Amino acid sequence: MEGICKRFGATVALEDVHLEVRSGEVHALVGENGAGKSTLMRILSGATSPDQGSIRLDGRIFAPAHPLDARRHGIAMIYQELSLAPHLSVMENILLGMEPCRAGFIRWNQMRRRAQEALSELGLGDLPLESPVRALPPGLQQMVEIARALVTQAKVVVLDEPTSSLAQDDVAKLFRLVRRLRDRGLSVIYISHFLEEVKEISDRFTVLRDGHSVGTGLTAATPINQIVQMMVGREVTELYPRRARARGEVILEVKTLSG
Numbered sequence: 001m002e003g004i005c006k007r008f009g010a011t012v013a014l015e016d017v018h019l020e021v022r023s024g025e026v027h028a029l030v031g032e033n034g035a036g037k038s039t040l041m042r043i044l045s046g047a048t049s050p051d052q053g054s055i056r057l058d059g060r061i062f063a064p065a066h067p068l069d070a071r072r073h074g075i076a077m078i079y080q081e082l083s084l085a086p087h088l089s090v091m092e093n094i095l096l097g098m099e100p101c102r103a104g105f106i107r108w109n110q111m112r113r114r115a116q117e118a119l120s121e122l123g124l125g126d127l128p129l130e131s132p133v134r135a136l137p138p139g140l141q142q143m144v145e146i147a148r149a150l151v152t153q154a155k156v157v158v159l160d161e162p163t164s165s166l167a168q169d170d171v172a173k174l175f176r177l178v179r180r181l182r183d184r185g186l187s188v189i190y191i192s193h194f195l196e197e198v199k200e201i202s203d204r205f206t207v208l209r210d211g212h213s214v215g216t217g218l219t220a221a222t223p224i225n226q227i228v229q230m231m232v233g234r235e236v237t238e239l240y241p242r243r244a245r246a247r248g249e250v251i252l253e254v255k256t257l258s259g
Contacts (some may be wrong), residue, residue, distance in 0.1 A: 004053035006039055017053070017213045019206055021156065026178060026188045028198040028219065031208035031229055035141045037191055040208070041158050046070035051103040057155070074155030078145050080164055086134035091115040093133050094148045118147040121184075122177050139170030143217045145175060157181060163197060175201050187235045207231055 006014040014036045021027045030035050037090055041090045042048045043054065055071060064070035067077070084093050091112055092099075100110040112129055119127050124143055133141055142162060143224070149157050162216030164170045178201055181188050198205060199219055206216045207230040215230050 001040070001044065001055050002053055003102070004040065004043060004055075004119075005050055006036075006043065006048070013212050014043075014050070014211045016195070016236055017211070019207065019213065020216070021189060022204075023155075023187055024182055025184045025203040026182050026190055026201055028190045028192065028202035028205040029208065030192065030198060030205055030227065030231060034207040034210075036211040037208055041077065041160065041189070041191070044070070044156075045158065052102055057237045065104060071152055071154075074100045074153060076117045076149035076152060076154035076157045078142070078149065078157065078159050078162065080161045082141055082145050084133050084141060084145060087132060089130050089132055089146055090119075090127060091135070092131040093144050094118055094151055096148070098151060099136070114151060115147070118150045119143075122180060137170070138165050139167065139173060142166070142170075142174065143177060146181075154186065156189065156192070158186045160192070163192065163194065171197070195227055198227070199224060209233055 001017065001019040002018075004014050004017040005012075013052050017036065017040060019027075019029070019040065024077060029040070031037050039048070043050050044064075046067045046069050049063075057075075064072060064073065064075070070077075073171065085096060086193045088096065094115040095111050100107040100114070115129055116125065119125055119129075122143065124140075127140065127143070136144070146157070162174060168175065178188055178190070190198070192198055203220070204216060205227065206223075207214050207227065209231060210233075214233075
């Protein structure tokens with residue numbers, strides 16, 4: 001993405017933004033709220049159009065007319081609010097809108113096989129295909145949506161704040177799955193406010209600040225405080241400063257308590 005600009009009335013959302021994502025890498029997109037991350041991804045996914053700038057996908061000019069167009073070209077957006085049909089089964093959600101048919105009838109055996117293949121590629125072969133998605137915990141629901149991205153032959157998978165509602169065990173499972181996607185040669189754009197996660201899972205990062213791209217770097221070689229400084233535009237001496245409080249008299253004391 002080169003020279004991307006977007007305005008909403010008098011508000012400048014993006015100004016000359018550059019983002020380069022390589023195949024087979026996890027690329028973190030970080031910035032404060034309102035920095036322009038969501039707008040940039042909406043442009044990539046075809047949900048809105050840039051006022052200026054261009055996108056290249058596999059070296060070719062890419063200008064999606066709408067989200068379905070972007071999906072057909074291999075862009076998979078997985079939002080914080082998942083877009084699953086909770087009353088449908090795991091299998092039906094994975095192939096929703098892509099059901100194999102013959103003479104107007106769904107070929108259930110073929111559908112089951114394709115869903116199973118997608119889940120097996122992600123190491124989720126034991127997930128029950130017939131189970132309704134609403135019966136799954138949030139972490140597994142997210143895995144179903146990622147499996148759907150594989151079925152669509154995605155080249156770029158965008159994960160928007162994927163761990164915001166996950167337990168720690170589910171975060172570890174998600175990271176294993178993200179690494180599988182990377183190892184298969186997919187590009188993963190990882191959006192998160194949790195910089196410890198960014199350090200753990202991403203290969204490179206790009207920082208947006210006030211609608212501008214202010215830098216890209218190797219995640220492993222960049223300390224968290226330097227990333228924070230790029231995000232806020234000033235040196236940060238304490239990430240979580242403590243307030244000084246004067247100690248008062250004891251108001252609660254327990255001694256030799258036994259049960």
